[in-house]
Amino acid sequence: MTGYPYRFDRTAYARDLQERYTDLEPGSETTDEVRVAGRAMTTREHGKIAFIDLQDPTGRLQLFAQQAVLGDDGMESFKGVGVGDIIGASGVVMRTRRGELSVKVSDVTILAPCQRSMPEKWHGMTDVESRYRQRYLDLITNPEAQRIMKARIAMISSIRSFMEDRGFVEVETPLLQPIAGGAVARPFVTHHNALDIDLYLRIAPELYLKRLLIGGAEKVYELNRSFRNEGISTKHNPEFTMLEGYEAFVDWTDTMALVEDLVRATARAVNGTAELTIGDATIDLDEPFKRVTMFEAIEQATGRSMEKLWDDGDESGLRGAAEDLGVKIDPKWGLGKVLVEIFEQRVEKLLIEPTFVCGFPKEVSPLAKDHRSIRDFTEQADLLIAGLEIAPIYSELNDPAEQRLRFEQQAAARAAGDDEAQLPDEDFLEALAFGMPPAGGFGFGVDRLLAIFTGASSLREVILFPTLRPLD
RNA sequence: GGGUCGCUAGCUCAAUUGGCAGAGCAACUGACUCUUAAUCAGUAGGUUCGGGGUUCGAUUCCCCGGCGACCCA
Numbered sequence: 001m002t003g004y005p006y007r008f009d010r011t012a013y014a015r016d017l018q019e020r021y022t023d024l025e026p027g028s029e030t031t032d033e034v035r036v037a038g039r040a041m042t043t044r045e046h047g048k049i050a051f052i053d054l055q056d057p058t059g060r061l062q063l064f065a066q067q068a069v070l071g072d073d074g075m076e077s078f079k080g081v082g083v084g085d086i087i088g089a090s091g092v093v094m095r096t097r098r099g100e101l102s103v104k105v106s107d108v109t110i111l112a113p114c115q116r117s118m119p120e121k122w123h124g125m126t127d128v129e130s131r132y133r134q135r136y137l138d139l140i141t142n143p144e145a146q147r148i149m150k151a152r153i154a155m156i157s158s159i160r161s162f163m164e165d166r167g168f169v170e171v172e173t174p175l176l177q178p179i180a181g182g183a184v185a186r187p188f189v190t191h192h193n194a195l196d197i198d199l200y201l202r203i204a205p206e207l208y209l210k211r212l213l214i215g216g217a218e219k220v221y222e223l224n225r226s227f228r229n230e231g232i233s234t235k236h237n238p239e240f241t242m243l244e245g246y247e248a249f250v251d252w253t254d255t256m257a258l259v260e261d262l263v264r265a266t267a268r269a270v271n272g273t274a275e276l277t278i279g280d281a282t283i284d285l286d287e288p289f290k291r292v293t294m295f296e297a298i299e300q301a302t303g304r305s306m307e308k309l310w311d312d313g314d315e316s317g318l319r320g321a322a323e324d325l326g327v328k329i330d331p332k333w334g335l336g337k338v339l340v341e342i343f344e345q346r347v348e349k350l351l352i353e354p355t356f357v358c359g360f361p362k363e364v365s366p367l368a369k370d371h372r373s374i375r376d377f378t379e380q381a382d383l384l385i386a387g388l389e390i391a392p393i394y395s396e397l398n399d400p401a402e403q404r405l406r407f408e409q410q411a412a413a414r415a416a417g418d419d420e421a422q423l424p425d426e427d428f429l430e431a432l433a434f435g436m437p438p439a440g441g442f443g444f445g446v447d448r449l450l451a452i453f454t455g456a457s458s459l460r461e462v463i464l465f466p467t468l469r470p471l472d
Numbered sequence: 473g474g475g476u477c478g479c480u481a482g483c484u485c486a487a488u489u490g491g492c493a494g495a496g497c498a499a500c501u502g503a504c505u506c507u508u509a510a511u512c513a514g515u516a517g518g519u520u521c522g523g524g525g526u527u528c529g530a531u532u533c534c535c536c537g538g539c540g541a542c543c544c545a
Contacts, residue, residue, distance in 0.1 A: 027506090046511090047504035066505070083498060096506050117482035117498045122509050125483070129540045137483090231473095234542090328545080345545085457542095469539070471521095 005111050008088035011035045015058035021093055021101055029094035029104065036061060036103055037088040037111065039140065040081050042121055050079055051102075054087070055140070063089050064102040077108060083121070084114025132466055148462055151270045151454045155446065158269030159223060159243055162262055168219040168245055173208035175201055175225070181425045182206030182367070183443075185228040188238075201227035204443065206367065207428045209246050210396065214436045221245035223446075234458035235388065235448065238467045243444035248437040252368075252379045252395040255440030256356055259383060259391050260289050262444065263354065270453045278352055278386045278452065289354040289383070293374070294343055297357050301347040306339060311375060332416055336361025336376065349387035356381045356393070363413075366406035366422055368394035386452045393442040400432040 012034040024030065038056035045051075048067040053060050065078040081087055091105040119125040124141035131138040131145070138145040160170065178197065180187035182204030192199050205222045212220050227239050243262075247255065264274050264285050274285040292300070295307040302325055309317040315335060322329050322338050327345045329338050339361055351357070359371050360380040371377035379395035397403050407424035414421035450462045460466035 042508075042510095044507050044510050045504080046507065049505045049507080051507050051510085053508070062508070064506080068505085096508095098506055098508080100506085100508065102506095120483040120485095120497050122497070123484045127479090127483090127540085129479090130483090132540095141483095471539075 005088075005109060008037050008109070008111055009035055010037045010088070013058040014038070014054065014056050014061035017061060017093060017103075018059065018101055021095070024093070024095045024101065026095050026099040027097045030092055032093045033090065034093055034103060035088065035090045036063075038086070039114075040083055040085045040087055041118075043079075043081060043083060045079055048075070050075070052078070052081055052087075052089075054089070062096070062100050062102040063091075063105050063108070064094065064096060065105045065108070069104065069106060074107070077110075078105060081108065081110060082114060084116070084118040085110050086112040086114070129468075132460060132468055133471075135464055148450075148454050148456060149464065152450055152462060152464075154269045155266050155450050155453070156223065156241075158266050159262070159444075159446070162265045163221045163243075163245065166219070166258065168221045168247070169217065171209070171212060171217070171220050171222055173202075173205045173212075173222055173224075175227075177202050177208075179423050179425050179427075181422055181428065183226075183228075184364070184420045184422065186230055186420060188227050188229045203228050204242070205244050206441070206443070207425055209244055209441070210436060210439075211428070211431050213246055213248055213396075213439055214431050214434055218248040218437070219246070232467060234460070237447065237459050237463055240459070240463075241446040243446055244442065245444075246396065246439050246441040248439045250440040251438065252358075252381055252393050252440050255393045255442050256289075256291070256381055256383075258440075259393060259442050259444065260354075263289075263383075263385070263390075263449070266449065267453055270450070276453070277455065281352055283353055285354065289356055291356045291358055291381075293359050294339065294357055294377075297347050297351070297355070298339075298343055301350050302342075306342070310335070310339065332418075334361075334363045334413070336363030340364050348384060348389065351384040352386055354383065354385045356383050362406070363409070365394075366410050367397055367403075369397045369399075370402075385449070388448050388452065389445070390449050390452075391442050391444045393440065396436070396439040396441045398432065398436040398438060400429055403432055404429055 038054045040052045041055045042053045050065045052063040054063055067075040088111050089105045089108040091103040094104045095101050119137055119141045125131050125137050176199040180200035180203045185203045187200040187203050189198055204226055205224050209220055223243050225239055226242050267274050267285050276283045299305050318335055322342050325346055327342050358381040359374050359377045362376050362378050365378040365380040368378035368380040371379050381393045382389055383391040410421040447459050447462055451459055456462050
């Protein structure tokens with residue numbers, strides 16, 4: 001048996017009472033009995049009266065105790081409530097002479113005592129590391145942490161309803177994969193004992209969602225957690241939330257339009273408006289997103305044109321241009337990788353307004369169809385907002401022979417020392433051989449976009465429990 | 473990966489040139505019938521992130537390590 005009560009019948013929440021009794025005059029009392037529950041945030045004792053500020057999920061409400069009402073024992077237990085205790089109280093709604101809506105308590109129960117000292121009531125918890133390690137305290141004491149959690153809930157919920165409205169169905173595909181495909185990243189490895197094989201935590205669900213396209217699903221999405229065994233920064237967490245979606249019979253232009261609408265819908269769900277503040281800039285997401293080629297993006301940012309060098313396959317010219325721009329390049333890299341590095345190091349962070357950069361070198365884009373007009377490019381577009389990569393979009397490659405060739409090129413890059421290059425997935429190639437409809441697909445960085453929407457300085461602010469090094 | 477900064481009571485923060493390690497909040501005891509960061513009096517609370525060095529003496533200076541924040545690539 002525990003001394004901790006099993007349940008408490010709540011009949012009212014703080015915000016509801018505040019709204020319902022706005023007209024109640026100071027110093028007046030109703031006969032309306034309510035039962036409220038939450039966490040005691042501050043206590044004030046005045047001899048034969050006492051106050052507690054109660055916090056519930058909707059806000060705060062004052063509890064008012066009088067010895068004349070409660071008697072000696074009742075007053076004793078009211079004063080026995082400590083800061084941080086979870087309590088339930090019943091009484092009538094009243095407003096104090098000083099104008100604070102209160103419950104005049106006739107009974108109070110400690111439902112769960114707080115056995116530790118709560119963070120300082122005025123400053124809350126400010127140490128960033130402590131806030132991440134003890135997020136529950138951050139949530140109790142810092143309204144900002146609450147705001148971001150609610151924003152995340154709104155974002156996730158709006159993503160699902162947006163996708164459902166557009167006729168997509170949500171599916172679940174393996175987290176444990178024998179080959180970690182669908183993206184360029186180092187995976188986490190684990191081991192299955194009964195099968196005695198190594199398995200990888202997925203870096204992306206892409207190749208399984210495409211198998212579903214082959215299986216006849218025409219509009220699918222997976223709101224997924226993926227894992228990448230790489231560095232941690234304000235823009236990277238080892239596990240992160242991504243939306244991936246595929247639609248049969250459309251190409252990248254249709255998918256760009258879809259993603260554009262998705263960004264607007266989620267912004268409205270989170271902020272109630274399509275206006276977005278990034279630093280000093282205000283952006284209206286209802287304006288059409290910009291669309292530029294990678295060459296245009298580089299030229300606008302650096303004043304240097306790469307297009308002719310690329311068309312001519314001018315190796316020394318392109319590498320020279322990279323060096324002129326101060327971009328560190330590896331002599332082993334192919335030209336496509338060099339071009340992308342110029343883009344990533346010199347251009348990406350300047351693209352504040354939502355911009356689709358359309359077309360990526362084939363070398364770094366092994367799962368997208370050939371570009372219809374740019375040589376050795378694919379129909380991959382990346383959506384950038386606030387200088388961050390938010391969403392890659394493809395016309396999905398569905399020619400198994402071409403896909404095999406791309407995997408072979410990746411294998412060659414891997415052999416040359418690029419340990420991020422993708423491994424060939426024979427099982428996926430076999431599936432492709434049965435025919436995958438033409439399709440547009442996208443990945444969507446939920447954490448990053450949420451950080452932009454909420455003005456958070458770091459991904460760790462929008463991930464409730466970011467990955468931390470354990471103490472000791 | 474490089475640079476800068478930080479780590480002192482449960483929380484928020486002090487500590488003069490290197491000289492007894494402190495305050496507020498929280499906890500505990502008491503006073504107080506309208507407070508709301510209540511107030512007042514009192515009690516208790518420390519491996520100053522860890523290790524080493526210099527020194528009569530180190531929270532303070534030096535070295536190594538840990539954890540974190542910010543900036544840069």
